[in-house]
Amino acid sequence: MSTDHPLGRLADNLAGRARLSADDRAAILALPVIRRTMQPSAYLIREGEKATTCAVIVDGFAYRQKLAGDGARQILAIHLPGEVLDFQNLFLTHSDHNVQALTLLDLAVIPMPALRELVQARPAIAAAVCHNILVAAAISREWLLNNGRRNARTRLAHLLCEFATRLDAQELGSATGSYELPMTQEQIGDALGLTSVHINRSLRALERDGLIERHGRMVTFPSIAALRAVGDFSALYLHLPEER
Amino acid sequence: MSTDHPLGRLADNLAGRARLSADDRAAILALPVIRRTMQPSAYLIREGEKATTCAVIVDGFAYRQKLAGDGARQILAIHLPGEVLDFQNLFLTHSDHNVQALTLLDLAVIPMPALRELVQARPAIAAAVCHNILVAAAISREWLLNNGRRNARTRLAHLLCEFATRLDAQELGSATGSYELPMTQEQIGDALGLTSVHINRSLRALERDGLIERHGRMVTFPSIAALRAVGDFSALYLHLPEER
């Protein structure tokens, strides 16, 4: 778990989900990168644009987003430190949605040609990339279910559980039973297809019922099991390496 | 456009979105296949199962589906003739959702190992597969927006437009301005996160407003442009080869 190298966590991620040789891992770490910082709400890619680079989150959070014709926003995905933002652009010519910084972002930017070469030269890495893409797709399917067929309370609990689980998987220490959710209630609403007002009420209801505690954006769970039950949450769709 | 070979349309699909050599194409057509028929509502894969084959739809429609804890169903995707159902299982160990026949299905079933070998041996095909996977993911993101941030009328019009466009892309002749939508109103509701009752009312409203005509499950559009406007529809997310 080499957090000293900007791509260390990327390599860990890819390796954790496929079988990468030391060679493959070294090849990933040898990729040329440019470090870049982005301010909250800055756009990394816009709908319709063509991307020539591939960004990996070294630190901070990002989100995918798309706008309806009436201006309503739907947040499509949240990305955690260590995750890759642009594998899509390896194979698609233009982006179909926007990607924005959620918090202050520290990025490692890889030129697309270098990544493309790596993927073509190393089948194991290509497989890991595919795996990664498919997990992202699985998450968006679960969000579709969450959004389409669960009520506000359940949706919210589900999102909180997903966050806890994914943060754990990245070893960002939510195992302690709490984490900082770096989203405004408005953003949570846009992720869940609800209004910020209703998110506020649902959060307070969860708090009132003893399922969560809140201090600012820090969320604590007395019992993750209880929250999972309320959120109808099963981690299967995250396709994590071992357990459960 | 060799519709005589069961994998002809698959090869066309993959080729249309990437650059496949005649060699690559021949390799696809040379894949071992078993023809199989499935009755409507039969399960092709269940959540949690591990798939050892990869099915291509020769004729008929299929859908992906997932159930919430309270039994509510969310339809995650609809698949048309010519589409592949199981690329996910090339890289993921188990399925996170169910796949069911929507209509009577005529399938060409490919053993996973043969497909895996093909993908590993031919980078161009691997790229086409990735492309295919990413387009499916893009569709589910658009569904997320549709489901989360559009009202019933718009959602429904959007779905009808998507169908028209995808059928066109598969040259299944909706270019005439009409097609058969092989879904019950209940299924449409489960795809759009609405009830069948509300689908019924929304369909009739679209009909009343002259945006569609219906005869059984046959739907006709006097003006696809008008329907697109109502459905807030842009085909960008389908990542079709040319045009627009």
Add this chain to the structure above:
DNA sequence: CGCAGGATTGATTGCATTCAACGACCGTGG
């Protein structure tokens, strides 16, 4: 003919939205 699944319609209910106002917090600048 009678059954079953699907479509249609009406009446009622309810979850979430909308509108609006106020409060809390924070960084900035006079």
Add this chain to the structure above:
DNA sequence: CCACGGTCGTTGAATGCAATCAATCCTGCG
């Protein structure tokens, strides 16, 4: 130091879109 403005969170009241409940109709089919 504190006033100020902006963003975010909180709360209340009214509204509305879609769900629910419940019949009834229709059609294909054994």
